[in-house]
Amino acid sequence: MLSVVRVHLPSEIPIVGCELTPYVLLRRPDKTATTDDVPESAPLECHFLRYRWYRVQNDKKVTICSVHPSEQATLQCVSCSKHKTLIVKSYHCSTKCFSDAWQHHRILHERAAKAAAENENDEDELVRFNSTGSGVLSSGSLSGSNFSNGSVPFYPATITSKSSGGEALVEVGRSKTYTPTADDIGYVLKFECVVVSAETKQAVGQPSTILTSRVIPAPSPSPRRLIPVGGIDHLDQDGRLMSAGSFTVLSYNILSDSSAGGDLYSYCPPWALSWPYRRQNLLREIVGYRADVVCLQEVQNDHFDDFFAPELDKHGYQALYKRKTNEVSSGNTSTIDGCATFFRRDRFSHVKKYDVEFNKAAQSLTEALIPSSQKKTALNRLFKDNIALIVVLEAKFGNQPVDASGKRQLICLANTHVNIAQELKDVKLWQVHTLLKGLEKIAASADIPMIVCGDFNTLPGSAPHSLLAMGKIDPLHQDLMVDPLGILCHTKLTHQLPLVSAYSSFARTGMGLGTEKHRRRMDPTTNEPLFTNCTRDFIGTHDYIFYTADTLTVDGLLELLDEEGLRKDTALPSPEWSSDHIALLAEFRCMPKPRRL
Numbered sequence: 142m143l144s145v146v147r148v149h150l151p152s153e154i155p156i157v158g159c160e161l162t163p164y165v166l167l168r169r170p171d172k173t174a175t176t177d178d179v180p181e182s183a184p185l186e187c188h189f190l191r192y193r194w195y196r197v198q199n200d201k202k203v204t205i206c207s208v209h210p211s212e213q214a215t216l217q218c219v220s221c222s223k224h225k226t227l228i229v230k231s232y233h234c235s236t237k238c239f240s241d242a243w244q245h246h247r248i249l250h251e252r253a254a255k256a257a258a259e260n261e262n263d264e265d266e267l268v269r270f271n272s273t274g275s276g277v278l279s280s281g282s283l284s285g286s287n288f289s290n291g292s293v294p295f296y297p298a299t300i301t302s303k304s305s306g307g308e309a310l311v312e313v314g315r316s317k318t319y320t321p322t323a324d325d326i327g328y329v330l331k332f333e334c335v336v337v338s339a340e341t342k343q344a345v346g347q348p349s350t351i352l353t354s355r356v357i358p359a360p361s362p363s364p365r366r367l368i369p370v371g372g373i374d375h376l377d378q379d380g381r382l383m384s385a386g387s388f389t390v391l392s393y394n395i396l397s398d399s400s401a402g403g404d405l406y407s408y409c410p411p412w413a414l415s416w417p418y419r420r421q422n423l424l425r426e427i428v429g430y431r432a433d434v435v436c437l438q439e440v441q442n443d444h445f446d447d448f449f450a451p452e453l454d455k456h457g458y459q460a461l462y463k464r465k466t467n468e469v470s471s472g473n474t475s476t477i478d479g480c481a482t483f484f485r486r487d488r489f490s491h492v493k494k495y496d497v498e499f500n501k502a503a504q505s506l507t508e509a510l511i512p513s514s515q516k517k518t519a520l521n522r523l524f525k526d527n528i529a530l531i532v533v534l535e536a537k538f539g540n541q542p543v544d545a546s547g548k549r550q551l552i553c554l555a556n557t558h559v560n561i562a563q564e565l566k567d568v569k570l571w572q573v574h575t576l577l578k579g580l581e582k583i584a585a586s587a588d589i590p591m592i593v594c595g596d597f598n599t600l601p602g603s604a605p606h607s608l609l610a611m612g613k614i615d616p617l618h619q620d621l622m623v624d625p626l627g628i629l630c631h632t633k634l635t636h637q638l639p640l641v642s643a644y645s646s647f648a649r650t651g652m653g654l655g656t657e658k659h660r661r662r663m664d665p666t667t668n669e670p671l672f673t674n675c676t677r678d679f680i681g682t683h684d685y686i687f688y689t690a691d692t693l694t695v696d697g698l699l700e701l702l703d704e705e706g707l708r709k710d711t712a713l714p715s716p717e718w719s720s721d722h723i724a725l726l727a728e729f730r731c732m733p734k735p736r737r738l
Contacts, residue, residue: 143179143188143336144168145349154210154412155321155330155356159421162318163332163351165190178317184339191344194314195331196324203327203355206234208242210357210412210716218246224253229358325356359422360413362717364429367697367728368659370646386730387696388488388536390554391432392594392686393724394674395423396714397439397478406721408677408711419719420448426719428456430699430726434534435483436556438596443475450481458483459491463530465558466500470526480530480556480595489534492551495579497529502575510631519626523568529557529576533589536731550731553583557595559605566623569598570614570634573605577636584638590692590731591638596722598683601667604634609687612636643686643727644670646695662701670701674722677712680704686727699726 147166155161167175170186181189204214207230214232216239221231227249233239239246310331313319321330335348367389398416406414413419427435435458440449442464450460464479484491503523511519536550559572580591599605604620607613613635614621621629647659648668664671664682673684688695702723707713713721 142170142345143185143190144346145190145334145336146174148332148334148349148351150332150351150353152412152415152417153354155325155353156412156418156421157321157323157326157356157359158425159359159418160318160320161330161332161353162417163334165317165334165349181337181339187339188336188345189339190317191335191337192315192317193312193333194319195310195333196313197308197329197331197352198311199308204232205327205355205357206238207232208238209234210410212238213355220250220253227253321356323358326358327355329353329355359425360716365700365702365724367726368647368700369697370695386536386538387728388433388538388552388730389431389697389726389728390434390436390592390594390686391427391430391699391724391726392436392438392556392684393427394438394558394596394684394720394722395440396720396722397441397476398444399441399476399478400439401714406676406714409714410716413716413719414714416444419714420444422719424449424452426724428453430724432726433485433488434554435481436554436594437481437483438556438558439478440481441476441478445479445481449483453483457485457487459486461491461494461530461532463496463528465526465528466498467526468500468524477526478558479528480558482530482532482554482556484532484534488536488538489552490537491532492535493533495531495583497531497557497576497579499527499529499572499575500524506571506628510628511626515626519628522565522626523571525560525562525565525568525572527558527560527572529555529579529595531555531579531583533583551587551589552731553580553589553591555580555591555593555595557593557597559595559597559599561598563598564623566604566620567626567629570604570608570620571628571632573597573599573608574632574634574636577608577638580638581636584689588692588734590729591640591689592686592693592729593640593688594684594686594725596684600681600683601664601669606667606669606685608634608636609640609685610642612638612640639689639691640687641690642669643688643695643729644668644698644701644725646698647701659698659701662703670725672704672723673725675704675707675713676721680712684722684725686725688727688729692732693729694732695727696730697728699724 144167145165146168148163150161150163152161164176167177167179169175179185179188179190206212206214212234214234216233216236218231218233218239221227230246230249233242313325330353331350333348333350335344336346337343338345401414435453437449440462445462453460460481460483462479462481465477467474467477470477503520506523507516507519531553533551533553536552555576557576560568562568580593583589584591593609597605604614604618607615607618624630645668648663648665662671663669669682671682672680673682674680707715
């Protein structure tokens, strides 16, 4: 007879809006074990599985720590408790928790005070400061906290709770998968699985159950706005720019699950690093940008098939994908990542797709340039499995300007992820050069606007960046000194595409309202963002969106994040942002082509 052997949940903490799918290990009548479902519609040996989800409710008031969501709060910051927008940040599980968080927590007080002063609401000012700028002690405060930074915080008040022991189970779901709602916040969920006779509809044996941790609300970072930079600042009701014939392109390295393990991101809470949480958080963020074209990097093959393609299909996107080659990689090919490009069906139609495999280009290069005795060494250095995905789309949105020549409006987009190894400067440069040469061939066959985006794993001012932005490289550039195969000295490192970095628009003067704040988030020497990648050990720019400036113009850019805001959670990824990179988005408009006489 069918029996349940084991039930467990992969997620450490249930979060509102994130699916919970328990692993149910079954023993079949033939004694084999499986995790396959056995629904009532397809019983096995006249038995099936029945699932129930319950919310365990009692009359005990439970509050969750704002820093450690798996812990119950015992303290509340007195200052934050008086401000409705800070209440969610006011709860802490211990005095040590509050002490450790104080360096960043006090910034909330300072901002609240500044906002109160700006609103000229002195009578209701929430926070008053002494001459050192630290919080004033409140009455009834706790003592014994040890603050090492010399400032005196608002000591939190003790949170008390009463309980008479009453408890009730409220059924909330009848499928294997359950998505917690706002009503579940603060409560434990109970999952029950039992074998049921298909004939009698009665349970056979005892149910197997598990209890979750208390449900927490999903972190909600402040939304990033689209900033006009081309002198057009008319927004629609959804906050999108309204320039005629415009379209938006998003580029985002989402951090694959296979790359998120180990100790590299140990500063991120395990529940926030788990794929069941990150995939839902990433999907909410991506869909929220409402981009017309979405270019993602580090998308695992299985996650593309099982999650991103079907989920974005629900939002009107068609999907294209190119997995990295696996001459070097080993193990399960389903977890190898690649580049995925999605486009809205109501805005574009698919014309052509080009798969660029740098390993194939390396094979051709070594056969043409490398002596036989060095071919194996050359291939070992150049074979890194990196790829690029190039797609040609036809614009079909109604506000697209009519082409003076009467031809349809095509757009070419390249999405790539260049090799990460910092010591392989020659390989990075060669991969970028190979991609650009491929794009030049497309440009030679059609007069077509081009957008090149992705994670190039190279800093502004490096040789690959210079090649992209300038079309050439200074012969004395230090990156050219790394060339053990001699391939760079035999390669003409130039291209004829008029590429410009989209985010350099923030560095220009007089390019729209509200851009001064964003100029401060730019590197004035390179006109690129100060960072697009922020981990505990590294902060810098690796991601770019380039466009051909003779065919496209930039009307808007997604605002950049500031380092201070990210460092409050140590680095990326964090509960709010589920990748170690930030998303880049640019709004483009096709420039009308001159009418030929």
